[in-house]
Amino acid sequence: xxxxxxxxxxxxxxxxxxxxxxxxxxxxxxxxxxxxxxxxxxxxxxxxxxxxxxxxxxxxxxxxxxxxxxxxxxxxxxxxxxxxxxxxxxxxxxxxxxxxxxxxxxxxxxxxxxxxxxxxxxxxxxxxxxxxxxxxxxxxxxxxxxxxxxxxxxxxxxxxxxxxxxxxxxxxxxxxxxxxxxxxxxxxxxxxxxxxxxxxxxxxxxxxxxxxxxxxxxxxxxxxxxxxxxxxxxxxxxxxxxxxxxxxxxxxxxxxxxxxxxxxxxxxxxxxxxxxxxxxxxxxxxxxxxxxxxxxxxxxxxxxxxxxxxxxxxxxxxxxxxxxxxxxxxxxxxxxxxxxxxxxxxxxxxxxxxxxxxxxxxxxxxxxxxxxxxxxxxxxxxxxxxxxxxxxxxxxxxxx
RNA sequence: GGGCAGGUACCCAAGUGGCCAAAGGGGACUGACUGUAAAUCAGUUGGCAUACGCCUUCGGAGGUUCGAAUCCUCCCCUGCCCA
Numbered sequence: 001x002x003x004x005x006x007x008x009x010x011x012x013x014x015x016x017x018x019x020x021x022x023x024x025x026x027x028x029x030x031x032x033x034x035x036x037x038x039x040x041x042x043x044x045x046x047x048x049x050x051x052x053x054x055x056x057x058x059x060x061x062x063x064x065x066x067x068x069x070x071x072x073x074x075x076x077x078x079x080x081x082x083x084x085x086x087x088x089x090x091x092x093x094x095x096x097x098x099x100x101x102x103x104x105x106x107x108x109x110x111x112x113x114x115x116x117x118x119x120x121x122x123x124x125x126x127x128x129x130x131x132x133x134x135x136x137x138x139x140x141x142x143x144x145x146x147x148x149x150x151x152x153x154x155x156x157x158x159x160x161x162x163x164x165x166x167x168x169x170x171x172x173x174x175x176x177x178x179x180x181x182x183x184x185x186x187x188x189x190x191x192x193x194x195x196x197x198x199x200x201x202x203x204x205x206x207x208x209x210x211x212x213x214x215x216x217x218x219x220x221x222x223x224x225x226x227x228x229x230x231x232x233x234x235x236x237x238x239x240x241x242x243x244x245x246x247x248x249x250x251x252x253x254x255x256x257x258x259x260x261x262x263x264x265x266x267x268x269x270x271x272x273x274x275x276x277x278x279x280x281x282x283x284x285x286x287x288x289x290x291x292x293x294x295x296x297x298x299x300x301x302x303x304x305x306x307x308x309x310x311x312x313x314x315x316x317x318x319x320x321x322x323x324x325x326x327x328x329x330x331x332x333x334x335x336x337x338x339x340x341x342x343x344x345x346x347x348x349x350x351x352x353x354x355x356x357x358x359x360x361x362x363x364x365x366x367x368x369x370x371x372x373x374x375x376x377x378x379x380x381x382x383x384x385x386x387x388x389x390x391x392x393x394x395x396x397x398x399x400x
Numbered sequence: 401g402g403g404c405a406g407g408u409a410c411c412c413a414a415g416u417g418g419c420c421a422a423a424g425g426g427g428a429c430u431g432a433c434u435g436u437a438a439a440u441c442a443g444u445u446g447g448c449a450u451a452c453g454c455c456u457u458c459g460g461a462g463g464u465u466c467g468a469a470u471c472c473u474c475c476c477c478u479g480c481c482c483a
Contacts, residue, residue, distance in 0.1 A: 249437055250437040286438075361430040362431060
């Protein structure tokens with residue numbers, strides 16, 4: 001990602017939830033020492049979304065000031081699963097899966113963070129040889145009361161949901177990572193506060209200078225809830241330009257300013273102006289959203305791709321024309337087939353019942369013409385565009 | 401080891417012999433509206449069938465009954481209390 005170097009003040013204030021302890025961190029920065037910036041991840045769900053991007057951009061900016069990123073691959077904690085979600089124990093991953101996921105994660109991670117200035121460390125480096133004595137040593141440092149101060153633990157316990165000892169161990173392992181790599185600062189979303197502070201405590205107990213904790217706000221997903229895979233409301237690093245742009249357009253209007261603040265480096269003044277214009281109603285939120293879409297797509301795919309994505313969006317949704325790229329599907333030209341079957345065959349419906357329902361609801365069009373007859377037959381003698389809803393198209397071509 | 405409360409469709413959650421393919425909410429999908437894939441409103445949401453209807457589903461396996469998500473038996477899983 002290319003951008004002009006934001007100054008330190010911008011880095012420390014824009015899109016920052018909390019820095020603990022801020023004064024301490026500023027002193028470290030001022031010392032001229034090359035700081036070790038820790039970020040850990042669990043290779044359980046490899047796909048990164050722009051919510052993760054918020055913290056990665058911070059890392060990159062500090063990296064550009066000469067500091068060292070230390071990426072901790074949680075190949076052990078990844079097996080436990082961060083209990084931060086309300087779900088109970090996650091399924092354990094095989095070592096192969098962990099490895100593959102980690103690989104994918106890192107490819108995406110380095111789309112923003114500079115690989116040269118990053119030290120990658122695997123937890124297994126220090127946990128492989130961990131003995132029961134080491135576990136006791138670690139476990140003896142924390143009390144149940146401390147762990148129960150963690151909201152997710154407390155909530156699950158009080159609601160009578162299952163909570164394993166292994167899960168309670170999660171923060172301890174993450175904390176020990178900080179000791180192992182001698183972190184100066186740990187980064188994370190606000191949901192990581194507890195875990196990161198545990199690292200700070202543990203370092204003190206083990207005679208290391210305590211790390212500071214740098215927390216960024218969580219970016220809401222496209223539907224306003226917490227961005228995450230479970231809600232299917234993420235905008236992913238690997239989303240192709242069109243999709244990425246479209247997803248940005250689908251965020252609710254209220255989130256616009258939050259998105260500008262957290263995912264772009266537009267000057268604060270400019271964002272304030274937008275905010276004012278929105279309140280006064282002197283600007284169409286859609287236009288700002290389009291600007292946001294361009295900004296975000298540009299970060300991952302470049303300015304040209306962003307422009308193309310925008311053109312495509314206008315074409316389909318404003319002018320209601322066909323997208324420029326449509327998946328083709330060949331259909332036997334000799335036979336008249338039932339439309340319901342075709343819908344299932346090309347994957348626009350998962351069952352005939354669903355296909356029938358779509359037709360009944362007026363959601364199916366052939367060459368732009370709405371089909372209302374559930375028993376409609378199609379013969380593909382030439383190319384026909386089959387459409388479901390506003391944005392799912394398939395080109396039917398004659399074949400054998 | 402004992403007692404109690406639970407395990408329902410994608411998720412949460414009602415239902416305690418037939419009116420149950422199973423309330424309600426969330427999500428998803430479709431439609432209307434819209435200078436947005438925003439907001440709002442409406443509809444749909446197990447499968448097969450043009451349709452009458454048929455089939456599969458309520459932790460698992462058996463059983464009672466004309467008929468079970470609902471009753472009985474055993475088993476598995478979760479939480480709480482007692483030891």
